[in-house]
Structures are given as structure tokens and as C-alpha cells.
Amino acid sequence: GAVVSQHPSWVICKSGTSVKIECxxxxxxxxxxxxxxxxxxxxxxxMATSNEGSKAxxxxxxxxxxxxxxHASLTLSTLTVTSAHPEDSSFxxxxxxxxxxxxxxxxxxxxxxxxxxxxx
Amino acid sequence: RxxxxxxxxxxxxxxxxTVAFNCTYSNSASQSFFWYRQDCRKxxxxxxxxxxxxxxxxxxxxxxxxxxxxxxxxxxxxxxxDSATYLCAVRPPVYSNYQxxxxxxxxxxxxx
Numbered sequence: 001g002a003v004v005s006q007h008p009s010w011v012i013c014k015s016g017t018s019v020k021i022e023c024x025x026x027x028x029x030x031x032x033x034x035x036x037x038x039x040x041x042x043x044x045x046x047m048a049t050s051n052e053g054s055k056a057x058x059x060x061x062x063x064x065x066x067x068x069x070x071h072a073s074l075t076l077s078t079l080t081v082t083s084a085h086p087e088d089s090s091f092x093x094x095x096x097x098x099x100x101x102x103x104x105x106x107x108x109x110x111x112x113x114x115x116x117x118x119x120x
Numbered sequence: 121r122x123x124x125x126x127x128x129x130x131x132x133x134x135x136x137x138t139v140a141f142n143c144t145y146s147n148s149a150s151q152s153f154f155w156y157r158q159d160c161r162k163x164x165x166x167x168x169x170x171x172x173x174x175x176x177x178x179x180x181x182x183x184x185x186x187x188x189x190x191x192x193x194x195x196x197x198x199x200x201x202d203s204a205t206y207l208c209a210v211r212p213p214v215y216s217n218y219q220x221x222x223x224x225x226x227x228x229x230x231x232x
Binding site: 044049091093106108112113114116 | 152154161162163164165166169207209218219220222223224225
């Protein structure tokens with residue numbers, strides 16, 4: 001269980017175009033999803049927290065008008081990179097939060113396979 | 121001081137050996153702890169959650185030391201396929217929405 005899909009897996013686009021990335025939790029509902037970015041040989045950087053039915057919460061330094069997030073259902077969050085530029089080229093990864101209710105409640109993030117964006 | 125710190129490595133270890141690495145965290149009230157592994161150009165995959173009593177999954181053992189504020193991961197009888205970057209993640213109590221604070225990762229290379 002806890003399968004998260006992400007589409008597309010890679011995309012190449014021209015500078016100035018917009019790119020939409022979808023993140024889906026396939027076998028569980030996720031009221032919270034996260035969007036990360038990772039540059040080569042660097043650590044994960046959280047961009048924003050996506051909450052179903054409400055506005056996303058962006059991390060400091062992340063432009064909300066450039067990285068549009070929509071979490072319209074309990075299984076789908078989308079990230080749109082608007083007016084993409086070469087410096088936006090990166091590996092974008094989403095994760096979905098799944099709660100587990102054993103002896104101790106643990107909410108765990110499960111990651112999608114990522115989207116490699118190249119902006120020419 | 122970073123909130124979550126890991127030795128970046130790389131750790132070069134012969135196949136079959138035992139290897140261990142730690143991850144320190146700064147917030148003593150942190151609640152949840154995780155180890156993920158990330159292969160080159162892939163997404164992180166959950167390896168194991170770390171419980172207060174420690175937990176074991178096959179060749180992997182995770183421990184939590186609250187007094188010294190670190191978690192550890194021990195890999196026994198290492199395999200070539202264990203080569204990856206191991207990320208620790210910590211959830212401090214002040215964060216809403218269950219965000220995680222990530223370490224930068226420890227790179228492990230298992231050599232034949």
C-alpha cells in the first residue's frame with residue numbers, strides 16, 4: 001500500500017511556457033501533500049505544503065505566483081510551474097501524507113517517482 | 121547548527137560488512153523519526169520509521185537516542201544493492217501539517 005504516482009516523469013519545455021505536474025495517491029486519501037525540489041547532488045528542498053480544499057503553504061523564498069498548487073481532491077495535487085526558465089530545471093518530487101493508527105500514531109510521507117523538468 | 125545533521129560520507133564499505141551511521145537533531149521535543157533511502161536520480165523511499173524502543177527489519181536496525189538526540193541506522197551483511205544515499209527525517213512538534221526536517225543524506229557505497 002501507499003502508492004503515489006506522479007506525471008509526467010520527465011518534461012522538456014521551452015523557456016516561458018508553463019508545465020503542470022500531477023501527484024496522485026493511488027490507494028489512500030491524502031489531505032496533505034508536499035512538493036519538493038532537488039537539484040543535482042543537493043538535498044531535498046520543501047517548496048510548499050498542499051492541503052485539500054485550502055490554499056497551499058509556501059516555504060520562504062518560493063514564489064507562490066510562479067509555482068501554482070491546486071489540491072482539488074483527496075487524491076490529487078497539481079503543481080504548475082508558470083513561465084518556466086532554465087533555472088527552474090530541477091527534479092520535482094511530491095509526497096503524500098498517510099496516517100497510521102497503531103499503538104502510536106505515525107503519519108508518514110510517501111513519495112511519487114518525481115518529475116525531471118528541463119527548461120531550454 | 122543545522123536542525124538535522126548527517127555525515128555526507130561517502131562511506132565505502134566492502135560487501136558483507138556491517139555499517140552504521142547517525143543523524144543528529146537539534147529539537148529535543150521532536151516526535152517522529154524516519155530513515156529513507158534515495159537512489160541516484162530517484163525519489164526517496166521509506167526504509168523505516170524509528171520508534172523509541174528501536175526497531176529492526178531484516179538486516180536493518182534503527183535506534184533512537186533521545187538523551188543524545190540522534191537516531192542511528194545499522195545495516196548488517198551489506199549488499200551491493202544497499203548502495204544509496206540514506207536520508208534521515210525528523211518531525212519536530214512545532215510544525216503543523218506534519219512537515220519533516222530532512223538531513224542532507226549519507227552516501228553509502230558497497231564495494232564487491
